[in-house]
Amino acid sequence: MSQKPTLPKGTRDFGPQQMAKRNFVFSAIKEVFEKYGFMPLETPAMENLSVLTGKYGDEGDQLLFKILNSGDFLSNADVNDFNEGSRALLPKIAEKGLKYDLTVPFARYVVMNRHELTLPFKRYQIQPVWRADRPQKGRYREFFQCDADVVGTDSLICEAEIVLMINEVFSKLGIDDFNIKINHRQILTGITEAIGAGGKESDFCVSIDKLDKIGLEKVLEEMKERGISPEATEKAVPILQLQGSIEEKIAALKDILKNSDAGQKGISDIEEALTTLKSFDLSNHRIDFDVTLARGLSYYTGAIFEVKVKNVSIGSVSGGGRYDDLTGVFGMSGLSGVGFSFGVDRIYDVMEELNLFPKEALTSTEVLIIHFDEASMKYGLSVLGKLRRAGIKSEIYPDQAKIKKQFNYADKKNIQHTIVIGSEEVSSGKLTLRNMVSGQEEKLTIEEIIHKLQSTK
Amino acid sequence: MSQKPTLPKGTRDFGPQQMAKRNFVFSAIKEVFEKYGFMPLETPAMENLSVLTGKYGDEGDQLLFKILNSGDFLSNADVNDFNEGSRALLPKIAEKGLKYDLTVPFARYVVMNRHELTLPFKRYQIQPVWRADRPQKGRYREFFQCDADVVGTDSLICEAEIVLMINEVFSKLGIDDFNIKINHRQILTGITEAIGAGGKESDFCVSIDKLDKIGLEKVLEEMKERGISPEATEKAVPILQLQGSIEEKIAALKDILKNSDAGQKGISDIEEALTTLKSFDLSNHRIDFDVTLARGLSYYTGAIFEVKVKNVSIGSVSGGGRYDDLTGVFGMSGLSGVGFSFGVDRIYDVMEELNLFPKEALTSTEVLIIHFDEASMKYGLSVLGKLRRAGIKSEIYPDQAKIKKQFNYADKKNIQHTIVIGSEEVSSGKLTLRNMVSGQEEKLTIEEIIHKLQSTK
Numbered sequence: 001m002s003q004k005p006t007l008p009k010g011t012r013d014f015g016p017q018q019m020a021k022r023n024f025v026f027s028a029i030k031e032v033f034e035k036y037g038f039m040p041l042e043t044p045a046m047e048n049l050s051v052l053t054g055k056y057g058d059e060g061d062q063l064l065f066k067i068l069n070s071g072d073f074l075s076n077a078d079v080n081d082f083n084e085g086s087r088a089l090l091p092k093i094a095e096k097g098l099k100y101d102l103t104v105p106f107a108r109y110v111v112m113n114r115h116e117l118t119l120p121f122k123r124y125q126i127q128p129v130w131r132a133d134r135p136q137k138g139r140y141r142e143f144f145q146c147d148a149d150v151v152g153t154d155s156l157i158c159e160a161e162i163v164l165m166i167n168e169v170f171s172k173l174g175i176d177d178f179n180i181k182i183n184h185r186q187i188l189t190g191i192t193e194a195i196g197a198g199g200k201e202s203d204f205c206v207s208i209d210k211l212d213k214i215g216l217e218k219v220l221e222e223m224k225e226r227g228i229s230p231e232a233t234e235k236a237v238p239i240l241q242l243q244g245s246i247e248e249k250i251a252a253l254k255d256i257l258k259n260s261d262a263g264q265k266g267i268s269d270i271e272e273a274l275t276t277l278k279s280f281d282l283s284n285h286r287i288d289f290d291v292t293l294a295r296g297l298s299y300y301t302g303a304i305f306e307v308k309v310k311n312v313s314i315g316s317v318s319g320g321g322r323y324d325d326l327t328g329v330f331g332m333s334g335l336s337g338v339g340f341s342f343g344v345d346r347i348y349d350v351m352e353e354l355n356l357f358p359k360e361a362l363t364s365t366e367v368l369i370i371h372f373d374e375a376s377m378k379y380g381l382s383v384l385g386k387l388r389r390a391g392i393k394s395e396i397y398p399d400q401a402k403i404k405k406q407f408n409y410a411d412k413k414n415i416q417h418t419i420v421i422g423s424e425e426v427s428s429g430k431l432t433l434r435n436m437v438s439g440q441e442e443k444l445t446i447e448e449i450i451h452k453l454q455s456t457k
Numbered sequence: 458m459s460q461k462p463t464l465p466k467g468t469r470d471f472g473p474q475q476m477a478k479r480n481f482v483f484s485a486i487k488e489v490f491e492k493y494g495f496m497p498l499e500t501p502a503m504e505n506l507s508v509l510t511g512k513y514g515d516e517g518d519q520l521l522f523k524i525l526n527s528g529d530f531l532s533n534a535d536v537n538d539f540n541e542g543s544r545a546l547l548p549k550i551a552e553k554g555l556k557y558d559l560t561v562p563f564a565r566y567v568v569m570n571r572h573e574l575t576l577p578f579k580r581y582q583i584q585p586v587w588r589a590d591r592p593q594k595g596r597y598r599e600f601f602q603c604d605a606d607v608v609g610t611d612s613l614i615c616e617a618e619i620v621l622m623i624n625e626v627f628s629k630l631g632i633d634d635f636n637i638k639i640n641h642r643q644i645l646t647g648i649t650e651a652i653g654a655g656g657k658e659s660d661f662c663v664s665i666d667k668l669d670k671i672g673l674e675k676v677l678e679e680m681k682e683r684g685i686s687p688e689a690t691e692k693a694v695p696i697l698q699l700q701g702s703i704e705e706k707i708a709a710l711k712d713i714l715k716n717s718d719a720g721q722k723g724i725s726d727i728e729e730a731l732t733t734l735k736s737f738d739l740s741n742h743r744i745d746f747d748v749t750l751a752r753g754l755s756y757y758t759g760a761i762f763e764v765k766v767k768n769v770s771i772g773s774v775s776g777g778g779r780y781d782d783l784t785g786v787f788g789m790s791g792l793s794g795v796g797f798s799f800g801v802d803r804i805y806d807v808m809e810e811l812n813l814f815p816k817e818a819l820t821s822t823e824v825l826i827i828h829f830d831e832a833s834m835k836y837g838l839s840v841l842g843k844l845r846r847a848g849i850k851s852e853i854y855p856d857q858a859k860i861k862k863q864f865n866y867a868d869k870k871n872i873q874h875t876i877v878i879g880s881e882e883v884s885s886g887k888l889t890l891r892n893m894v895s896g897q898e899e900k901l902t903i904e905e906i907i908h909k910l911q912s913t914k
Binding site: 004005006007008011012013014015016019020023034035036037039040041042043044045046047048050051062063065066067068070071072073074077079082083085086089090093094095096098108109111112113118120122123128130132141142150153154155157158276279280330331364365368378381382384385388391392393394395396398399408409412413 | 461462463464465468469470471472473476477480491492493494496497498499500501502503504505507508519520522523524525527528529530531536539540542543546547550551552553555565566568569570575577579580585587589598599607610611612614615733736737787788821822825835838839841842845848849850851852853855856865866869870
């Protein structure tokens, strides 16, 4: 019996047109990563659950896709495990899961290869990850992450290079109107100390992380609910509303955080990264030093980044930050680094919304050979051979079919040129090259056609 | 507590050096696929088990990796299911699995998108697949497949183009000494008819598929065990030992198969594909028409292909063939096509064995900037900015460290050039460019360095 096939919820196929667009984004990012000395790494889709579990909090553990042991998966389970429910049975029947992000597998890789790796180690990784989240618009169960990390150095050159890479990637993609928000976890620590809420950094961060979504009033309410005193909450207001140029904000914070070592360290890091950027001759006009930027992940300990594209419905499209302990959880402590992740699905959506994909990126085959009969099809094969030997992406319509059908194939496949061959063309050697966009036609020899197509590339 | 992290059995990490080599192989294949008008498709790792199950035989179903339903996966199961064992419990707790090959997901994609697709549809797909096989040397549980298929045409031009693509890919990779074995399923059908074993085609194929591994004697034994009569087995011997040029073999078969319609059709297909190849001006010297080629997969119905590299321990590295019903199992019948799959893991191993990876493919960063002190590091940043603006992959050692350590980093990362900057270089603007391979050093301005590096590309 045949059934109508379906896709699992929250997953997608990427057909040729979407692949062309996605590859345009991936290529831009890869090219920049490699220009900055990052090298590719790929890890398996499957990881042992012992590697994944406990790294993403309780909620994260729930969202891991678990893989049933192969063979008789019940061989280690007894009926008591079953009666105790899913949680008790799980470890008896599944020891592997699909990776949830690229950071934990990267940490595992670093630990397993620590004797061979030369530090600092700069890697990038572009691979799918899986989360059993409730699917919704823009949120998928299988999606790509696109990460670059440097580990094994505290140098603030790395932070500056992240800003440079962001600028280069977005400019390659044609996205002009964006901001790079930066902040520093120790500035946030300093602020909690300065307002008299020392030790409450995590509650403070979780609250202000929602500023864009719920507004200042509700953020202040949440702070109080999370045990930050009304006085401290009151004191936070002017800091969260800090305005002015980067220099003005830094000057103000230097005063506000004058009694906090953490705060001073945070400010000096930001200043050094900005100075380094100037050494690269990059102006700071896209940088928005924003003390309300908190970033969700708890493992950040230094500078944090977020990119927002303006005038689109989608907010943050990329983010990252510095951490001081990537691999401690696997028994190798003190390895610090800084990483950044491009949100490719969101960048794709932004580019669709702003209509930024260049037409050239979407053309596939350059030439389709169209033929009137068997003899011209045969002649077309030798023409095709010449085009391909010249490196021109080309194909012949493989069946004898109505001319209209063959043209339609070229249209649907977004092929830019056709060469139409009939008995006249076979005897004269002069072929009709048609530009499918302009409709213009020319009679040329195959050598002239090759020359023309190569010179317009 | 921290634990030593491990990789699941049969899976691999691909570090920077391996990635560079793999990407060299993938790029060559992609480039050829696209030159021939194939367009990329990607499908999810996860498929519904309703799509996967029953497509690969009983053994295949056993080798599928199944994914536990998320949340309380036992909510649809009762203790009777548990007591009945894994098979009974499975459908209650898992509805998704990891894809086992690229063909079934491709068929699903075609069926789900049949109203939008323009036929013939030429797609390529390079993605990992998963099989719960017992891992052993050269056999992994997660590995890449690299497929190209044309569906919606019976044209034998497609068969010819497969031969052309194989030639181009292997020549790009530098693999010279290989054979493209071809045969035709209907020739095999014809042979079974001719020897008096009509209807036993599948047993015949399974047996002769092992000719390379177990030799003729054992193949004949197996035929008999599978119910092919001793007389038929006897008659098969001279056919399986057929020698001579392609033309001689075809002539002999025309006689042997003169009473078999299937056999005649098979021979005429092979002849037409070979004639088409000549129209492309390709000589046939790599083609080995081999009547003992059977290919395991039962869904092939026309021409079949296999590539063998000579003088290496690995046998077949790629294969494919024509089928007449890709999508019938999903309720869309009559869609024929032809496909080919490059075995990238084996090609990789062959290239390692023959030492064929070009050095250029393995270089990463082109230039590392090495510095003596803080001032020269700062100066190095502006040099780095200039190199990158010129499109040169480059990096600076991000920490102040001993010169030896910085050189060591360049060595380990296979970086071809270093620029060493000290106080003298900062004041004169003349920088020392060192070729890390030859050891040669030159004093040049940054503009001269850029010019030199760009002109040697």
